[in-house]
Amino acid sequence: MPILPSGIVNQAQLAEDVRRVVAKLDTDEVRSVRYRIGTDSTGEISIFFRIILSDAASQESRLGEVTGRVSRVLFDEVGSYEKWGIYPYFSFRSESEQAWHYDGAWA
Amino acid sequence: MAYHDELLQQAVELAHKDPTSPKQVDLRRAVSTAYYAVFHLLISETISNWSRASSRDALGRMFDHGMMKKVSRRISDPKLFPFGGEDSILVQNLKTVAQSFVQLQDQRHIADYDNATFWTSNEAVTEVTKAANAFAAWKSIQNENIAQDYLVSLLIRPRD
Numbered sequence: 001m002p003i004l005p006s007g008i009v010n011q012a013q014l015a016e017d018v019r020r021v022v023a024k025l026d027t028d029e030v031r032s033v034r035y036r037i038g039t040d041s042t043g044e045i046s047i048f049f050r051i052i053l054s055d056a057a058s059q060e061s062r063l064g065e066v067t068g069r070v071s072r073v074l075f076d077e078v079g080s081y082e083k084w085g086i087y088p089y090f091s092f093r094s095e096s097e098q099a100w101h102y103d104g105a106w107a
Numbered sequence: 108m109a110y111h112d113e114l115l116q117q118a119v120e121l122a123h124k125d126p127t128s129p130k131q132v133d134l135r136r137a138v139s140t141a142y143y144a145v146f147h148l149l150i151s152e153t154i155s156n157w158s159r160a161s162s163r164d165a166l167g168r169m170f171d172h173g174m175m176k177k178v179s180r181r182i183s184d185p186k187l188f189p190f191g192g193e194d195s196i197l198v199q200n201l202k203t204v205a206q207s208f209v210q211l212q213d214q215r216h217i218a219d220y221d222n223a224t225f226w227t228s229n230e231a232v233t234e235v236t237k238a239a240n241a242f243a244a245w246k247s248i249q250n251e252n253i254a255q256d257y258l259v260s261l262l263i264r265p266r267d
Binding site: 044046060064075089092097 | 173176177180183184185186203206209210212213214216217225227228229230232233236237239240
């Protein structure tokens, strides 16, 4: 049970919160969501989401809307910043990009 | 065209320079440039409020990346900024600007310094789009009090 800045957080609780929110996302758009806890460029404890989108959702005409909406849902509904002061960061790849340049951290 | 607009345009061009075989140098510079576009947008908007034009460039040098990020993070804390009675759309647009700044600054750090990180085209385009969305969100709120208060706060170290 790691001690985080704004209190003691059970990682199982965080995982459950993430799982609950991810279950609400459209599987036609979001293929997988992974995360890790680490520090950002200014040394603040943060949560880094790596999100793989379907190729259809990754079309540039949709990318801004989809990534903005998914980020907002994860930011607001997981609520890691509000509850524990852990700021969330989001990165997005397409399915075909992950297949082309496999990275285990995203899988 | 203002400098921040040129930076955003350059970021778009770098992210799309070679769609079939994108080079890491172009994608990383696109992400870095997208951050600097938003950074200079916020500085430009702040210093334009200073009535004496000859002092504006000097005022612009007062901005600190770390402090701007710290202030921008706090905008999303409802305990510090409940925004009671404010139009929810205006508040969401302000949060879009502030959150984009925070996200882009961290990605800029990775793009500029972390040689171990491989960038895909989508990742870079996402960050450039984030900057473009921040520009659009800013344009819709730039004359609102909450937006102008945010600009002032970027120059004031918050009390923890």
